[in-house]
Amino acid sequence: MKCRIDNGNTCRRCHRSGVPCIFVPRANAAGLPINLGVLDPSQAEVNRTVMRRLKMIEDYLGFNAPEDSLLGMDPPNGQMEEDEAETPEDHALSALWIAAAALEKACPPSVGAGGVIWHRNTIKQLWLRFHETMPRLHFLPNKQTFSSPRPVLLASILYCSSARGTPEVAELAPHYFTVLCNAIAQLSIPNSEIGRPPDHSDEAEEWAFQTVLGIILAGLMTEAYVRETGIWISIAYRLILEHSPPHVDERSREWRRLFGGCQIVDLEHASLHLSCPMIPIEAPIPTLQTSPRDQLYRLSRMMHTGLAHFTGRGLPTIWSCFTGDAPPDTTSATCAFSAVDAAVIRDWARQLDEWLVDFSSSNASGSGPGAHESASSAAMSEQDRTLVFRQYVLHRLVVLSIYHPARGCNLYSNSITPNEQFELLLSARATLRLHLNDKSIWSNWDFVMITWAALIVLQAVEGGAGELDGKKPTSHPFPKQQPTDLTGADLTNIRIHLEMLRRTNEPRPSLRDKLVSRLEHSLGQVATPSPTALRDPSLALPPLSPSFDYSWQIFDQASLQQVTYPSWPLAPGAAQLQTPLQ
Structure with a gap:
């Protein structure tokens, strides 16, 4: 007599006999329906992780499986909250959820602090707080607003706003930092969802502008103790060269200022580590060039010339004073001047x-x-x-x-x-x-x-x-x-x-x-x-006087x-x- 599980718990024979079922399917038995609800929580989490990985592989290969075929998978964390009536403000922020979904998809399942970082209320509060409290950028004096943020810019804003926020949201900063690093890393992965620009030229320009701005914000918040900031700057510079428009009008984004901001982060990073700046003094594209009388241009020019001259000399850096890597005696380096x-x-x-x-x-x-x-x-x-x-x-x-x-x-x-x-x-x-x-x-x-x-x-x-x-x-x-x-x-x-x-x-x-x-x-x-x-x-120095040399x-x-x-x-x-x- 064959054992068959009909009610999902015991086989028919054991059920009629009223004895505990010890049914074990044969190696060639037919597949059984999977019910994650009867599994222990640890096994259920393992199955969900496996199904998420399978979905990522299918998406990469182009297999668009229907959502209901993913057994036991939770809906995106941003949608786990009960659906409530959307306010006009929530409707205006609908583009946030698209960018957040792309960020969540690019991150490993282990990132997320139990899914809190993907809650819509959390993302909304951090997004609005950034625009209300963060100071203006000196290379972009006019406050920038974005109705449809791209993933890298959103990740950068979420990290900046959480790191400088209240104790409650500051606990999420390490998780948003991981999200930010994953988002920037996606820019170096061929055909990745975050790193692939839109097909339409206008949308691609907007995508590149926001992505570069997100990298600059991340650089201002991570320079000094994150050495990879230099790599991020080089990625931003490549995006500027590839996507800045050949002709700039009143409808164009402020690419010239954005290039200056990228130069600033590059020079500040180089000054701490006494490394050679990566971005050249003069922009290779005419639309990015600025007046020689511009304040930031003149400051960047003198900094670039001086830092490039002293790079590679073995001199101790400013940052080495905080890491303990400075040599104890700098006399030999000084005498080399x-x-x-x-x-x-x-x-x-x-x-x-x-x-x-x-x-x-x-x-x-x-x-x-x-x-x-x-x-x-x-x-x-x-x-x-x-x-x-x-x-x-x-x-x-x-x-x-x-x-x-x-x-x-x-x-x-x-x-x-x-x-x-x-x-x-x-x-x-x-x-x-x-x-x-x-x-x-x-x-x-x-x-x-x-x-x-x-x-x-x-x-x-x-x-x-x-x-x-x-x-x-x-x-x-x-x-x-x-x-x-x-x-x-x-x-x-x-x-x-x-x-x-x-x-x-x-x-x-x-x-x-x-x-x-x-x-x-x-x-x-x-x-x-x-x-x-x-x-x-x-x-002792002599007393200071107008006639002193x-x-x-x-x-x-x-x-x-x-x-x-x-x-x-x-x-x-x-x-x-x-x-x-x-």
Whole structure:
């Protein structure tokens, strides 16, 4: 008598006999209907994973199997919620779900935090929050809106918004980072759904513009600690060359500004790792070329020339100070500098000083980012002036960090002169004070450079050259005195910067967590007097006066006075401070 399962639980014979069924089908038995509901949860999850993989293979091979044939598969996570009446706002965001479905399909089933990251409410909140709270991009001063976001741009926005969001959404940031990496990786996979541009030329242009913008946003949030940022930039540059239109009109996207933004991320990444920039100075396509008087073009040109000259020299990088990869002795690298290197540095500094003078004037019409194309106001706004000064101070510290022997985070190197100490410490203090007036600092590069400046200032404090509260600095930055107390103005500014770094809900490990750890480690050693605290009086700089010879300085001694720096508000409890040059 053959055993047949009729009711799905026991065979007929065992059912009639009322005994437990121990039915085992023969090897050549007919296939049985699969009912995942009677399986244990672990086995059901395995079957769902197998069916998802099978569906991906069928889609790749072109087999369009009907959805109901996928036994036991859940609907897309974004549709797992109960259908509710769509509001007009939800209907306007219908394109979000198409892009989100493409992202979910490109990710492994293990990504998703239990499917929470694909919930429509989560995606909607992060999408709207990004447009409400994220600051403007200096290469795209006009706020960009997209009614039909493409997958890479959506993944980048979801990651940015979650990483800088509330503690609840910040927990999802690592999952959205994985989604972002998968989306960008799809651009290098032939015929992938995310990497394949639309067939229509207008849709392909819009797809490429959004994809490049998404990569730039991702680069601003991941540069420094993600070395693959350089690879992402090269992908963005290729997309710009392939899809930027040959003729630009009022209906076209701002490809010229987008190219400038790609250059900025490339140069910032190269400055931290002292690598050669990948994107050329001059755009190879006429529609991407900009005026030589453009603010970002001039800044990018001088940065590209200087970084390319010093690449491949074995010099320690700024980022190596935070990873512990910097060589202990930088004297040999410093001695390798030639007269040509010094000329390059001085020309770089001269151009940067001229850039500040040209674009910090209150009546500099069209001097804002890209304002040569849309000079709608006769004067710069205070926000534009703050941005110009921030860029100048940060890039000035980059130049000094490349040339001076103190690049290895050693302000008291045997090969550094008091004059070089003076100029480096002056720039480091100006960089550290950026947080006192500029509340729009948010990119990784800005945080790394200000933390680098804080480490230099901490060495000055440890060596007895810190600024005291309620006192003006002495005539030279390295006086003969005991180390300052822990209430000094320098340490107050450092603590302000630490507080700004801690204002994040990003899960650990994160870039800010790494910067805080490095700075706290150095801050904990300040109380110990250094042997360099009592310095030789002969090394003291003479009092500053108008007749003093400043020819030894790389930068113009009046460059920091081109903006209203003395009028900036100070931290609570800090007295009015003046720089040594003032």
